[in-house]
Amino acid sequence: MREILYNDIVDKVAEICISANYQLGEDVINALKKSRQKEDSPTGQAILDQLIENATISKDGIFPLCQDTGFSVFFVNIGQDVQIKGGLLNDAISEGVKKGYTDGYLRKSIVIDPIKRVNTKDNTPPIIWTDIVPGDKLRITIAPKGGGSENMSEVAMLKPADGAEGIKNFVIDKVSRSGGNPCPPIVVGVGIGGTFEKVAWLAKKSLLRDIGDRNPDPYYADMELELLEKINKLGIGPQGLGGRTTALDVHVEVFPCHIATMPAAVNIQCHAARHKTVTL
Amino acid sequence: MSEIIKLTTPLDDAQVEKCHAGDNVLITGPIYTARDAAHKKLVDLLSANKELPIDLKGHLVYYVGPSPARPGQAIGSAGPTTSYRMDPYAPEILKAGSKGMIGKGEMGASVTEALMKYKGVYLAAVGGAAALIAKSIKNSKVVAYEELGAEAIRILEVENFPAIVAQDCHGNNIFKEGREKYEITA
Ligand code: SF4
Numbered sequence: 107m108r109e110i111l112y113n114d115i116v117d118k119v120a121e122i123c124i125s126a127n128y129q130l131g132e133d134v135i136n137a138l139k140k141s142r143q144k145e146d147s148p149t150g151q152a153i154l155d156q157l158i159e160n161a162t163i164s165k166d167g168i169f170p171l172c173q174d175t176g177f178s179v180f181f182v183n184i185g186q187d188v189q190i191k192g193g194l195l196n197d198a199i200s201e202g203v204k205k206g207y208t209d210g211y212l213r214k215s216i217v218i219d220p221i222k223r224v225n226t227k228d229n230t231p232p233i234i235w236t237d238i239v240p241g242d243k244l245r246i247t248i249a250p251k252g253g254g255s256e257n258m259s260e261v262a263m264l265k266p267a268d269g270a271e272g273i274k275n276f277v278i279d280k281v282s283r284s285g286g287n288p289c290p291p292i293v294v295g296v297g298i299g300g301t302f303e304k305v306a307w308l309a310k311k312s313l314l315r316d317i318g319d320r321n322p323d324p325y326y327a328d329m330e331l332e333l334l335e336k337i338n339k340l341g342i343g344p345q346g347l348g349g350r351t352t353a354l355d356v357h358v359e360v361f362p363c364h365i366a367t368m369p370a371a372v373n374i375q376c377h378a379a380r381h382k383t384v385t386l
Numbered sequence: 387m388s389e390i391i392k393l394t395t396p397l398d399d400a401q402v403e404k405c406h407a408g409d410n411v412l413i414t415g416p417i418y419t420a421r422d423a424a425h426k427k428l429v430d431l432l433s434a435n436k437e438l439p440i441d442l443k444g445h446l447v448y449y450v451g452p453s454p455a456r457p458g459q460a461i462g463s464a465g466p467t468t469s470y471r472m473d474p475y476a477p478e479i480l481k482a483g484s485k486g487m488i489g490k491g492e493m494g495a496s497v498t499e500a501l502m503k504y505k506g507v508y509l510a511a512v513g514g515a516a517a518l519i520a521k522s523i524k525n526s527k528v529v530a531y532e533e534l535g536a537e538a539i540r541i542l543e544v545e546n547f548p549a550i551v552a553q554d555c556h557g558n559n560i561f562k563e564g565r566e567k568y569e570i571t572a
Contacts, residue, residue: 147568149408149550153512156548160518169517173453173463211462213453213536225535254468254513286561287468287491289513341569345512346491347550348564378514
């Protein structure tokens with residue numbers, strides 16, 4: 107058993123809350139620059155320039171990339187030979203969020219009850235997905251998720267007979283109806299298979315991949331590229347004001363499913379495609 | 387690209403009429419902020435015929451909930467939030483004298499109608515360009531509903547705040563026209 111201290115988890119979580127919200131990944135910055143070269147719309151070009159400049163300004167650590175610093179969603183891999191000393195893992199992550207969102211001047215966007223809507227004032231509770239894995243390491247990834255793009259997401263329980271075409275139509279239609287709302291250029295996370303709740307999780311999880319990372323199965327890698335091409339023909343463009351750059355990438359994640367079902371989910375991620383990982 | 391229009395707030399009809407969908411604008415002067423919760427409160431007061439805590443006349447309402455300001459800064463990051471959520475309120479706010487709003491994403495047909503009827507303009511700021519936008523905000527003061535935190539109503543003093551005319555008082559809508567122009571069918 108390898109021991110990991112509660113307080114070390116708190117500090118590391120606080121650090122990644124802050125760095126995720128101030129430092130946009132190089133993969134996203136490069137994708138924005140590449141899209142800028144291909145964009146035909148002058149308005150679209152100007153917007154992409156602003157987004158690239160925005161990432162440079164936020165790097166200095168004064169202004170977060172976006173004012174919506176999101177729901178703090180965590181994906182945690184716990185090595186089965188790890189023991190956490192000094193408290194519970196979930197409490198440590200929660201305390202890290204509190205610290206990171208306070209010290210980092212990040213916006214607190216969580217209300218304690220969906221109907222009564224009173225702000226918790228420290229961005230807790232986080233959402234934590236855990237996986238037990240071999241080894242003696244603890245790997246924590248944060249993906250802060252903004253409300254604007256989350257609102258444009260959807261689960262559909264398709265029929266097996268709908269096949270690949272049904273899935274593609276569902277994804278493209280969802281992106282089309284979302285228009286400028288989720289802050290395009292977007293990254294489109296697609297889940298296929300599993301169950302009702304698993305498919306939404308798959309779509310979310312796919313967003314942790316870097317831009318340009320393909321599904322290891324060539325069939326789904328092709329589907330990702332086909333969807334990307336079709337989405338960028340919709341004309342929605344940066345911010346929905348018209349142009350060639352609607353999506354920077356499409357990620358598909360797949361899981362086995364029941365003989366009677368074909369669940370599909372789309373989770374839309376805005377260009378503030380933030381995620382940071384720490385390993386303890 | 388068309389020339390950049392400089393808007394000085396509060397706006398009058400002539401300034402609003404100059405704006406056509408697709409134009410780039412730079413806004414200078416005071417603007418109010420309000421999001422979902424503050425809109426609900428304002429519209430409740432209007433329907434009860436009560437006085438508002440702010441004077442909307444000629445003013446732009448910016449749909450924003452900024453991140454906290456660091457010491458020595460006027461404001462934190464301050465990009466637009468999605469506007470369609472304010473569709474149910476926007477016509478009432480325009481009727482009460484406001485000259486338009488700043489947000490992101492398309493607004494509904496009832497808002498387009500209200501923009502034409504009351505002569506207003508809907509300006510799109512770049513969603514997620516929040517750090518860049520913050521640089522054009524020189525001052526920020528909470529003027530109502532402090533208890534709402536990030537959703538409180540503030541008055542911002544802005545200088546050359548960049549935006550794009552999205553839906554104008556002539557009935558044009560860049561979300562529709564822009565998309566049609568760049569859509570590839572077949
Ligand atoms: S959708 Fe993303 S970029 Fe747009 S406002 Fe929300 S968090 Fe920011």
